[in-house]
């Protein structure tokens with residue numbers, strides 16, 4: 584009945600152990616949909632890896648990984664605001680601060696807070712200007728709070744990234760020597776920076792750690808039903824006419840799983856559409872390609888995905904051998920998909 588993630592658990596864990604071994608100071612990141620595995624699973628895997636700290640995206644996720652059994656430090660990546668006051672009850676939670684106003688409020692509520700100061704980067708997402716860091720450290724000192732370090736969140740593109748990290752690190756460390764928390768440096772860049780800054784470094788990592796070994800996983804959907812349809816017949820919620828005769832295959836996975844209909848791309852302009860129409864392609868007839876493969880070909884959606892299932896079209900007699908209960912491959916982006924089931 585399910586959209587299923589199949590894991591070769593042993594191979595996946597071997598990959599993660601390799602990454603951890605070559606990344607001293609690794610901080611696994613568990614946020615959002617848990618990179619497809621779910622937050623509780625990631626918390627358990629981080630524990631297996633022996634991580635001393637887990638990073639989560641938003642404050643509610645701290646409670647989720649706690650309930651899943653994570654007992655060590657938790658860093659919350661999205662900067663703290665007074666809306667996150669409840670977070671401070673857990674003394675092993677380390678909030679990130681991106682604005683002086685929020686820092687004042689934080690130390691008022693919890694003078695003994697453990698705090699990471701975020702330094703603004705060329706990302707322009709969150710963070711203090713380097714010119715504000717001295718004041719921030721003074722506020723922390725005056726309250727008797729603990730500075731757990733500075734965080735520098737870098738862009739994915741490599742050009743100038745290491746130089747930027749070094750320059751911001753120098754500015755921060757000139758204010759106070761404290762650990763540096765980094766992301767999105769590659770292994771060499773991280774090693775080089777770690778060797779030169781003279782303070783402990785931590786590297787937060789999600790995608791490369793959890794999703795770095797694609798061969799360790801596969802995604803399938805169950806064939807729930809197969810129906811013969813004739814050209815011109817109206818089917819589905821939207822009762823659209825079938826452009827050809829063939830089979831409608833009902834597969835598991837829908838909007839609730841994050842299965843989405845992508846805009847047609849191959850026939851983007853009118854000329855391409857004319858060519859597509861002349862060659863009789865389904866895309867030219869207004870159908871969108873689905874992530875489901877049947878007989879080794881991606882198939883078109885008959886209509887937008889339903890809540891927990893989708894209708895895809897297999898033209899002509901191509902469905903030979905396809906049976907209810909079969910599992911068919913799905914190309915799923917793990918950061919946007921929620922599985923009904925994980926095996927392994």
Ligand SMILES: *Cc1c(COP(=O)(O)O)cnc(C)c1O
Pocket residue numbers: 612614660736765766767787788789790791
């Ligand atoms: C999400 C996030 C990460 C992890 O990003 P990946 O690309 O998944 O490794 C690291 N640092 C911060 C601040 C983040 O928000």
